[in-house]
Amino acid sequence: MSIPPPPGPHQPQGPYQPPPQYPQGPYGPPSHPQPQGPQSPYGPYQPWVQGYSPYNQPAPVNGLAITSLVFGVLCCLPGVGLLLGLIALRQIGRRGERGKGLAIGGSVLSGLGLALWVLMLATGGASSFWEGVKEGARNGASISLVKGECFDAPGGSLGGETSDVDKVPCSGEHDGEVFASFRLKDGTYPGDDSVSSTADERCYGLQDAYAMDGWAVPDDVDVYYLTPTEGSWSAGDREVTCVFGNVTEGANLTGSLRNDATVLDPDQVAYLKAAHVLNAALATAPDTEYVEDDLPGHKKWAGRVSAALAEQARMLRANEWPADAVGQVTVLASDLDKARAEWAKAAQAKGLDAFYRHYDTGLKLLDPKKAVPARKALGLETTPPPDDKGDDRSGGSSGGGSGGALAV
Structure with a gap:
């Protein structure tokens, strides 16, 4: 009969227990021990974890970036398009969303549109443009005939x-x-x-x-x-x-x-x-x-x-x-x-x-x-x-x- 050695300062009291074994997966043992659940006669209990999806989920596209590009292309509200583009760039960097190119394109186009509007206001072109719009509306509303026709x-x-x-x-x-x-x-x-x-x-x-x-x-x-x-x-x-x-x-x-x-x-x-x-x-x-x-x-x-x-x-x-x-x-x-x-x-x-x-x-x-x-x-x-x-x-x-x- 053998007598076990006395327990050391770091050894647990009681009968000797072998170190727990972890099931080997295809990627090797986990780097950290998993918490143990109730013991089963068939081995240690493995808790449920989120499963692995074989398909990557892409990050969403920032909505403000799309809106900024639309305003930039239409050139209807260039100031709004520029502001939305700058906000979109900040959100994309913070949230990891996609659409950086859209936001940059919308900001550039809106900036050009805003500069064009400023130039038209400074030179009186906006007034001429609006008069042309009104004249077009009038021509569309009435029959265009001149003296002698x-x-x-x-x-x-x-x-x-x-x-x-x-x-x-x-x-x-x-x-x-x-x-x-x-x-x-x-x-x-x-x-x-x-x-x-x-x-x-x-x-x-x-x-x-x-x-x-x-x-x-x-x-x-x-x-x-x-x-x-x-x-x-x-x-x-x-x-x-x-x-x-x-x-x-x-x-x-x-x-x-x-x-x-x-x-x-x-x-x-x-x-x-x-x-x-x-x-x-x-x-x-x-x-x-x-x-x-x-x-x-x-x-x-x-x-x-x-x-x-x-x-x-x-x-x-x-x-x-x-x-x-x-x-x-x-x-x-x-x-x-x-x-x-x-x-x-x-x-x-x-x-x-x-x-x-x-x-x-x-x-x-x-x-x-x-x-x-x-x-x-x-x-x-x-x-x-x-x-x-x-x-x-x-x-x-x-x-x-x-x-x-x-x-x-």
Whole structure:
């Protein structure tokens, strides 16, 4: 029998226990002893540990880096894109996330965009850019037509609403010819009736500047206009386009109606300018059915006509006419003087009978046929139009004819 040696200072009391054995894995024994669980008759208990995945899990991409790149590419908010890019770089370094290249790219692009915006503000380019944007919105909201252009309307009608027209040469058949345009005042939409009323008044007043010789405008032609709708108004559309169109359903215009200083000679322009002075005064007649309904108003109107006749005669005598037209123009000026005297007496009439007497005489002296010899000598149209159209006539057109509106 052997007696074991006495226990040393570092030896446990009791029977000798062999050192614990650890199972050998494919990677060798663990570097640190694993905690022992309850003993099992089959050996030491191995606690559960997290298993090993054969596939690596990649680090996530930083979301701010992606956002920074988007802002940098779009260049819409360069300051925000630059700030997000710098924050993303800091987060990536601290969290070990991916997306460093995205953050750097977004920061660089945003920085360039920010520098461009600063340069545009310093040079006024931003203002020009914004005006271009607004102009583009207006063009997108309205039909782009300029004076002298001709077009065909959808269905051949110059009424109702439309979003587009087809531009065509004026030399052929067409539905309308643009003779003027103007912009309405900014503000809230004034309403359909207000827009149409303004367009009617302004367009009828502008037609003479484009078609100076009213005798050359066909009898079945009247004034139409393209106006903004409430919808296009909200997009910045303020444009009213004045056009000539045919009042006969299904009929077209053929050839341009333009006759102004661009196509007339100086003598023709001088004659027509003098004629327009009288036409403008005649068009201011009181809006009453009978003279007796507003005799004071008609007397004031007669005074305006008398003054216009004096000015017309003065303008005719002031121009140096061609030799073959001097005689005819001189005779016409003398007839205007005689008519002026009668209209002046009508303006001073003491009663209704006296007004009618001088008014009737003065009106006969304004017979359009008296202007035919002078017109023929100057190469202008010689067929007088109906009483409600043209110039060199006894009445004027103040607007409100049979034309209409095409809303856009």
